[in-house]
Amino acid sequence: MINRKKATLPRYNQGEALSPWREHINDVIFGFHTPMGRAFDVILIVSIIISVLAIMLDSVEAIRLEYGDWLFGVEWFFTILFTLEYFLRLICVRKPWLYAKSFFGLVDLLSIIPTYLTLILPGAKYMLVIRILRVLRLFRVLKLAEYLGEANVLMRALSNSRHKIMVFLYTVTTLVVVFGSLLYVVEGEGSGFTSIPKSVYWAIVTLTTVGYGDIAPVSPLGQFIAATIMVLGYGIIAVPTGIYSAELVRAYTGGDKAIGEPCMTCGETGHDKDALFCKHCGGSLEAEED
Amino acid sequence: MINRKKATLPRYNQGEALSPWREHINDVIFGFHTPMGRAFDVILIVSIIISVLAIMLDSVEAIRLEYGDWLFGVEWFFTILFTLEYFLRLICVRKPWLYAKSFFGLVDLLSIIPTYLTLILPGAKYMLVIRILRVLRLFRVLKLAEYLGEANVLMRALSNSRHKIMVFLYTVTTLVVVFGSLLYVVEGEGSGFTSIPKSVYWAIVTLTTVGYGDIAPVSPLGQFIAATIMVLGYGIIAVPTGIYSAELVRAYTGGDKAIGEPCMTCGETGHDKDALFCKHCGGSLEAEED
């Protein structure tokens, strides 16, 4: 009953029809149901990957010295390509200003601006991080038909459990502050616990089981407390995992079916979302709507 | 049927009505259903965060040397604020003595006492850890409406699985003692395994997959045994995760049926949601409703 294609259109692309050629470009650039739209997405993804790899290689001293000119060329080629694409998007979208302010609109802009800025500004290194943000454009790949539903399930489960995850992060924060301060007092400056923020950093490294080993307790008492926080960290990983698993299990097994409409004939609920007829009495589930 | 607001009141705040102005202060300080009560909670949380950050920054040598006076001022400002709040709580609560002995009552007291003690006692460093415990006051945030239910689900699932978690911790303890002692004998003092407690510490670092690397086996046999404990640690993380996931799945999918109505005939609970007859005595579960 819901027009799926329409429903997934971003807000900045909803509205009345455009002139035929703008509608066509819109379909190619923003759409993903036509062969050309899909081809555009694939080319875009390949371009982004090459361009991001070029930025990464450019940061390797040895490679820049040898192939610097090539990489410079690649960078400008893709920057100009992305600039053209950005203007095409602005031209053919229904609400250009809404698009420009949207998350992807900003990422699209941020992925071209820094290259132009390097012409007038020094400090290329800081521009580099902004330029590499164009990797975020890759998330457009999720528009590809095969990922669309999957990403939605994952995001909805995440969104459903956001309060529980906040409670979890909250507890983790409290734990690392308390244990970090404890180790700061117990261990002292000799073994690297020079301040509470640094000790809290150590506590995070330990609780998350990363364990660099750049800071590590050496006194027996310090090691005993550290062992406690390790076992805690090892154990409470169960909490976010459990929350997310349970949420997905509910989504998979149709645990939220209870919300659905009851059968008009026998009144039974618990029907699958795609059910047209009651599984208990065979009565139509949609009789009243026609 | 259960008065939710009453039910969540702590024991020290249950009882007969207070005089109007005490009732009002009580509502603001302990309550979270009125706009003012909510505002109070938000201000309190912000105060606690600033005050904890100040303590953390105060422990950084460079910052203390430069901004020590400011931080001293911040500390006393919040200490006096929290002291006033503590007395207000004592005045307006229904059973002051019960509150003072409760977990949050003690945390509230411990978060102000150390600052006063530094006036008469040296050894500020040890006071610092106690002062930072005021971070625990942050858990009052869980009283905010949006977290209340979520935290309860998480805690009840944890509480339901506490025996299973004890069995798991028990097994982990045995494993680290046995493997730690084994490595102590196999590796010897050369590679840092200087005593059994230290070797057990190493075993915990390894089993929990933290892996500092400050102590690590060097002999082939030692590395073989270490590899075994690593794979064990990698695998048995599945146990607490599985326990907690299963408990949450049960809570989500309504497998945790204790919430349901008891049988009118025999009083037993635990019936399936679609049950029409009591599975214990065969009496109809719906007789009274018609």
Next chain:
Amino acid sequence: MINRKKATLPRYNQGEALSPWREHINDVIFGFHTPMGRAFDVILIVSIIISVLAIMLDSVEAIRLEYGDWLFGVEWFFTILFTLEYFLRLICVRKPWLYAKSFFGLVDLLSIIPTYLTLILPGAKYMLVIRILRVLRLFRVLKLAEYLGEANVLMRALSNSRHKIMVFLYTVTTLVVVFGSLLYVVEGEGSGFTSIPKSVYWAIVTLTTVGYGDIAPVSPLGQFIAATIMVLGYGIIAVPTGIYSAELVRAYTGGDKAIGEPCMTCGETGHDKDALFCKHCGGSLEAEED
């Protein structure tokens, strides 16, 4: 229908009645349903913990030098106590030889033998590991009523998924052999990958996310392959966790109820294990058995 107490008796304690005083000692030592049996278990657990702690402390050079005599006394006190207990067990058990050969029988023996052997043999260090195996005796604690059922659920889920876990371990073994050999060739001896076994050890350290850092790739290609094995290790932890979670969810939600008997009256299945009456028609589920 099954006599629970009998069912949990180990095989070496099943059989005909003993003389009254042996039956009584048997109840205290092996039983856990009488107050004295429970008290005995608690005392035993405390004794084992003290004795294991004494062995651990004895291995710390500084402590042995100062309190060596005390620890020597503690060790002999508990060894004699455990010896007496061992003989009491042999005397009052129904099938002494079966008990002596059982897992716990051997652990009980191994926890006293080494102390006597140190009288005639040097090499105390190797005895120490055997002595510390008495920590395994702690598993008797699982006989305590509150852990009995919990440990069974966990063990049965583990046992149900043992084939899947073997398949998982199998895959992990293959992965670490292949990746370890790859890194051996790519990295070479310079960065610590001196032989394939050592490289496989590194691969285990990395795949299990322990990450000591004592051996780590330094070449770009080595780091790229290492990154692959890290992401693999990070991801496939999902496999044992998923297996065990699903097994526990099935145990919790009664997913194995389908095996149960159908109702004699209406033929419906899916009844809870503790159901006496059909939840669909109210008919008795046990009618035929009486």
Next chain:
Amino acid sequence: MINRKKATLPRYNQGEALSPWREHINDVIFGFHTPMGRAFDVILIVSIIISVLAIMLDSVEAIRLEYGDWLFGVEWFFTILFTLEYFLRLICVRKPWLYAKSFFGLVDLLSIIPTYLTLILPGAKYMLVIRILRVLRLFRVLKLAEYLGEANVLMRALSNSRHKIMVFLYTVTTLVVVFGSLLYVVEGEGSGFTSIPKSVYWAIVTLTTVGYGDIAPVSPLGQFIAATIMVLGYGIIAVPTGIYSAELVRAYTGGDKAIGEPCMTCGETGHDKDALFCKHCGGSLEAEED
């Protein structure tokens, strides 16, 4: 309804009957339902393990110097054995060319070729990695009856969730690129972040909670960002775990309904187990059985 034995036959072994003696060898080598077929598999597995262990030991300098001749003999013994086996497989299989091009056909070939090549070529070290790939032949063990079904369940769950896992890997890739570049700018070359690829490597080491510690941030800001990526990595492990758990739970509890009988009227599948009427067309699902 489906002939299980036939169904699990690989494509290169399906077809018309062979001459009796080839059919017999085929049954022994490729089959696993006859005692001899099973014995062959067990001998093969033992041979592979010994041969792989020999390659591994051969790479240890000290062992090669002492037992090099023995290991040389073992290698050639098993190479000739595996060569014979390979030709037997080619002779008795129904479609030799399809087998030779199959995954296991290539692994079988690759596990014997390198040993012969060492006769004419130097550079034994690179051959070694190819030779050790014969460890992959071990996966034939999964043909053993007790693992067959289990591996299938695990693989199908993996296959069902492949799109979700791609979305997850996608997000992880983006995260490590963005955070790696950030640390490259913030930390600089002093602390080991010499290029973006190296920083991305560090980000992977950290996000997967491996944490070697060979590269670690030292500036306060760098440590703050690192702490963020650690908590992220600690938390999002919940995503693949949740996906796989939910998929297995569905497989276990029969939520994966594709196995069920299709509707006789409209042919649609996916009905609940207790459904009496097709939820798509309302036709009775049990009409044909009476």
